[in-house]
Amino acid sequence: xNSPREIDINQDFSVKSKIQRGxxxxxxxxxxxxxxxxxxxxxxxxxxxxxxxGDFARVEYEIGYKIK
Numbered sequence: 001x002n003s004p005r006e007i008d009i010n011q012d013f014s015v016k017s018k019i020q021r022g023x024x025x026x027x028x029x030x031x032x033x034x035x036x037x038x039x040x041x042x043x044x045x046x047x048x049x050x051x052x053x054g055d056f057a058r059v060e061y062e063i064g065y066k067i068k
Contacts, residue, residue: 004028004059007036030056 007013007027018025024041032055041047045063049056 002040004037004039007038009034009036026059028056028059032056 007018015027018027018038026039026041026047026049028037028039028049030036035056037056037059039047039059042061042063044066045061048060048062050058050060
């Protein structure tokens with residue numbers, strides 16, 4: 001699992017360019033600080049976006065394992 005990476009908003013990018021086959025990516029648009037972040041979601045689990053006093057604070061993962 002990786003930590004959120006900041007997206008350079010000064011470059012032109014599209015949502016389509018962020019799509020990776022076989023992966024789920026969470027994109028956070030932080031209008032308070034004028035920033036954008038991307039984080040990979042776990043294969044099985046929850047991705048929780050946390051804020052503190054209106055600011056983007058962290059991404060928390062609750063990971064589980066699927067038993068067949």
